[in-house]
Each structure stands twice: as C-alpha cells, then as structure tokens.
Amino acid sequence: MAFPLPRAHPVLPRFERVDLCYKTLGSTEFEAAILVSHSLASSSRKTNRPLLVHFHGGGLLMGTILDSAILSVWPLELAENENAVVVSPAYRLLPEAKGGDILDDIKDFWIWVRSSLPTEIAKRWPHISLDVDRAAVFGESAGGYLSLQSAFLCPEANIKLVMPQYGAMFPDIDEYLPKVPQSTPGSDDIVDAYLKNIEPGAIRLLSPYPTFGPFAGAVAGAGRHRDLLGDDKRLNLDYGLNNVKVLPPVWVAQGTDDTIVSKEASDELVKRIRNTHPNTPLLYSVQPGGHGFDNDHTLAEPWITEAMEFVQKHWP
Template sequence: MSSSKFELFDRVDFDFKTVHGHALKTSILVPKNLQSKPRDSYATIVNWHGGGFVVGDRLYEGWLPVWLLDICLTNSAIFIAPDYRLLPEATGAEVLEDVEDFWRWLHNTLPTLTTIWNASPDLTRLARTGQSAGGYLAVQSGLLFPELSQIKLIASMGGSLNTDIPYCRILGPRQILGRSPPPPGKAESIVRTYVRNIKLQTVRASGNVIEMWDFLTCVLQQAYLGRWLGARGKEEVDVMKVLDRAETMPPIWLIHGLQDSVVPPLCSIGFVEKLKQTLPDVPLLLSLQPGDHGFEATRDGKEEWIQEGLEFIRKYWP
C-alpha cells in the first residue's frame, strides 16, 4: 500500500461551521519535525480542494501535488485544508458563504484553540492555494474577502476563473481526461435524475471521486456547472465581474495545462488579461505547460517551471 502524502504531518480536525446539522470541517496539518522545536508560530498555506465543485474533499490526495506539501516541509509551514458545501446540493453563493465563514473562523476562533500548541499557525503569513474548483476559491478569497483573508500570495492550479467561453457554456459531446461521457441524451437524464432526488436541506461536503466521476463528466458535458454556480443570480460568483471592481489582489501564480479537457487554459489566460487591465501592478506569473487537467499533481517539483514558480513564491511568502 502506498504511503499517504500527509505522512510527515500531524493532523488535527476542527468543525468551523454547522449547516442544517452537518459540520463543515477543516484539517490542520503540522510538520512533525516542528514538534521538537521551541514553541513558535509558523507561516501557513490554506488549500482548497478541487473536484469540479461536485466531488472530492479536503483530504483527497489524488490531485494534491507532493511538491506543494514539500513547500511546507522546506519552509516549516503549516498546511490547512477546509471543506465546503458541494454542488448541486448547494449553490455557488452558498459555497462562497462557506469560504467567508471559514476565514472568520480562522482569525476569530482558531487562535483560541491553538494557544497551547507547540507549533501554531501564524495568520499574518498566509498563502492561499487551490486546484481546479479550489483555484477558483483561492482567487475569490483574495478578491471578495481581502480584509478577512489577509493573503500574502495565491497559487491557482487549473482554476475555473474566466468561464465565459463556449466550452463552459455550450453543451455537447467531448472528451474529458481521455474518456467520453455518456451520450448527451443519457447524460442529461443522469443529471436530472440526481437533482430530482436531492432532499430538502441536504448538505454534502464530500464526494467519492471514483463513484461520482461519471456523474461529474455528465455535469461538465451538459454545461450545468456554470448554471449551478450562478443560481439565484449572485454576481459575486463570477470572478471576472468581481475583478472588475476589485481594488487589490495579492501576488498570484497561475498554473494551467495546455491540453486541459476539464477547465480550458483560456479560463486562466482570460483572467490574466483582465487582471493586467484592472490591477496592472499586481505581481503575477502564468505557467502554461503541456498536460491535461491536474497534470501538476504528477510532477515531482524538479521541473524548471516549478522552480520558477517557487522563486516567485519566495518573493512574497513566507
């Protein structure tokens, strides 16, 4: 059996919010070698998991780059991984409510829970990272809640940022990570049946990636994701509209695969173009590399483009 990517960390779980009797959890992962050092507070990375807003959870390792955890080990940094409500049981606005409530909990409650810890999070030295849907949430943290999040740096990997492109809005047959979803008619039936069977006040904050993968591919092919995120007409779910009125943004590193079949690279490229127009002084690095969605999780960190990104990180964090 392969070892966990978290084997060099001690883990503590907390509930940061309860919705309809369902607790939303966050995991605090502290490098084990910090326990033998003098009591101190340490720089922190907060990572939002991917999964198309539909599958995955905070501790799903499949899409988490080992080199991201190595950053914590190298820099004596703490890794925090929160959950959030998933679609279609939740709306995009409710997902963002969870993000905001997490930030409030992080700054107002977590310090009271870690006073006796040997190694505690330094909330003045925060980096925000995320993969796919998590990349979207990492960016939204910096745009919507700058006072709460106090982020020094953002790293978005395959983030679904600029979704106003045909691939995201128009349904039709497509290849997703080398496989074809069911034909459109069957895919539509699968999605509608799932939605029809959702019970009132259902809260779901995890989804088995293997068991729900076919459902997710149907959601993507039938272009439901944008509709679900934008349910109830909340403008704040649209990153590009939020960016239009943004006054500040942390330095940001964007990573995207050129052959991404889930979130096309235009989603990051379009965001970068808008960012340069609205906030031209924000430091940014765009790494476009050969690979499909989540390719960065298969890299060992020695690649030149990752080293360039790590150098970018060191300018602003920890």
C-alpha cells in the same frame, strides 16, 4: 471524461493531521483539516509559523479535504520546507448547494481562521504561534477558483499570495466549459434524476474520487454546470476584480492540453487580472499536460523551481 483514481500520497504521511469544526449549519459540522509536519510538531522550540490554506478541487461537485487522488505533491513539500501550517476546509457541493452557498462557506472559513485558528493551534501544539498575516492559498481546479475568490471576496483575510492551479472556472469566462451544442445522450436524464431525488435542505460536503464521477460527467455532457452554479453575481470574475481594491500576488499554473479548464480560459483570466490590476505581481506558468498535470510534480521540477523565486519573494 476521465477522473483520477485514489493513490497513496507520497508526502501526506509526513504530517500530523487534526480535523476541527469551523462552522455548523443545523446538525452538520463543516470540518477543516490541519496539517503540521512531524518535525515541526515534535519540536519543543517556540516558533512563529506561516499559514498555507488549501481548497480541494472537483468542479465544486465532488472531492473532499486533502483528497490524495488530486492533491499535488509540491505544495506539501513547500509547506514542509517552510514549516508552514496547512489548513484545508470542507465546503458545500453542487447541486445540493448553489455556488453562492459555497462562497458563503469560504467567507465563514476565513473568519474562523482569523478569529479562532491560532488558539486552536496553540492548544494542540503549544510551541507553535500561527501568524495568520502570513497566509498563502492554493488549490487545484475548483480549489484554484476558490483560492482566487478568497482574494477577491475576503480582503479581511489579508492573503499574501494566491497560487491557483488551472482554476479559471468563472462563469463569465466564455472559454470555460463552452456551451455544448448537443447534449451527450442520456446526460440530461442522469442530471434530472439526481436533482429530483435531493431532499430539501440536504447538505453534501464530501464525495471522494471517483465516487461522484458519473454524475459530474453527466453535468459536463449536458452542459449544465453554469445552471447548477446559479446566478449569484459574486461567482463572476468581473465582480471579483471590481470588488477587490488590492489584489495579492498571483501565480497561475495551467496545462496546455487541459480539456476541463482550458488554457484559453486561463489566458482570459490572466489578461483580465493584468488589465484591471496592472500593479499586481503575476506569474503565469504554462506547461505541457492536461488537467492535473502537476499532480506528481515536486519542488525539483524545473518550472516549479523557477516559480519558487516568485513565491519566496512574496511569501512567507
């Protein structure tokens, strides 16, 4: 399994960044990065701006806030064009945490967004009024999964648009990470050794690419991702679809040759959404390429240009 290497992100330097604590567990602070474009930050004109939330990928095992190795270009270009405020939170990672712990972090993050973020924005950029009722959310891989879970489990967030990139990582989708008939030699040993050395109560919030790649590869080789997630029913797609009364518009992006989150998994995700929420506007963009196929795609990419018609109809 190949993992992306660090790269200089072409758009991130065009933003100011501030990191704030949105949650504390014991002595551990959970931070969220706030991005405001230099042009918006330097303006003196009072303005009411929409919100664009990002969850980073990494299989819920690794990654970090705004990791340049996996953060796609086009969403930041979209934020810049719309003068949207971008917010990207840290969350607990497997296997120190279980999947349910991560969902609790996401829930707490959205509570903070609604209760505290507008005030924090106004403190640092007095001319910016943040409109949390104009929120869209996106994320790559695990971040796409958490974007969808935000819509399913956090209706109070009042999300207007969900844009998951190859995020069909629900344990009740059989096509996601099919069970490995025979573990890759040595994989179980690597996983077991790591689990044995976890200190009680340990919290891990970041592992930038590619530092945690060997363990993540061992988890995949041993077919143990579902085991590490745990059995919290909220992790499942069917629970989310049955929990949410009104699902916001969804734009799903997927690569045809993805070997980590397969096209068949996203096909199943889209099918179930359409079956259970037929009135929800849904765009399904399938393009050539593997996991992270859109990493360097810009808004000028034809398929993204076409998708922007869907985006503009529902957000900001």
